[in-house]
Amino acid sequence: MRTYLGVVVASALTAASAVGLDYVNEDFEGSFPPAGWTTAYGGTGNASWSQASGGPEGKYASGSASSFGDGLVWATFMSPEFNVKGNTTVYYRFDYGLWGNGHGVEGGEFYIVYADEPARRLQYRELEGLPSWAEFAGSAAVSADDRFKACWRVWADDYWRYHFAFLFIDDVIIADQPRHPAVEPASVGRVKALFR
Numbered sequence: 001m002r003t004y005l006g007v008v009v010a011s012a013l014t015a016a017s018a019v020g021l022d023y024v025n026e027d028f029e030g031s032f033p034p035a036g037w038t039t040a041y042g043g044t045g046n047a048s049w050s051q052a053s054g055g056p057e058g059k060y061a062s063g064s065a066s067s068f069g070d071g072l073v074w075a076t077f078m079s080p081e082f083n084v085k086g087n088t089t090v091y092y093r094f095d096y097g098l099w100g101n102g103h104g105v106e107g108g109e110f111y112i113v114y115a116d117e118p119a120r121r122l123q124y125r126e127l128e129g130l131p132s133w134a135e136f137a138g139s140a141a142v143s144a145d146d147r148f149k150a151c152w153r154v155w156a157d158d159y160w161r162y163h164f165a166f167l168f169i170d171d172v173i174i175a176d177q178p179r180h181p182a183v184e185p186a187s188v189g190r191v192k193a194l195f196r
């Protein structure tokens with residue numbers, strides 16, 4: 001029976017590969033930004049994405065935005081292109097932490113865009129401020145033949161007082177099924193304390 005199940009699983013993975021999905025599976029332990037990942041900045045103030053260490057699984061991507069009398073400033077971090085040829089649902093999960101000085105004029109976002117049309121968001125989720133790392137997971141309906149990018153944006157916006165936000169992400173997985181056994185990290189589902 002074990003052998004039989006093994007054959008079934010192997011066949012399922014082969015089928016998933018055959019439809020052309022490019023998995024995104026990034027733990028940010030290597031060079032930064034990882035190959036194919038890009039950053040973009042806008043507004044007036046200080047904004048950056050960089051590699052930091054000491055996260056729940058070692059190194060992670062750290063975004064920051066700070067504004068002091070300058071209005072909106074933002075920093076975006078974008079995954080490599082991926083597709084889901086033959087599929088119409090893409091599943092995503094990542095660990096994140098979001099922290100700011102809490103005046104409601106700073107925050108973080110996750111969204112998916114068409115790779116050829118980055119202004120067109122087909123999935124948009126606001127990220128909730130957290131005092132610790134947590135998992136964020138969901139799915140999005142997509143067209144089977146397009147290519148996409150996943151994006152994270154941290155922002156701050158104020159003309160009168162100093163505002164800042166930090167967004168941390170780690171263990172990003174984008175696949176054609178939730179909890180894909182081929183790309184799932186050992187830490188999936190855990191909530192971990194960070195700010196101590």
Ligand SMILES: [Ca+2]
Pocket residue numbers: 027028029055057058059060170171
């Ligand atoms: Ca990591």
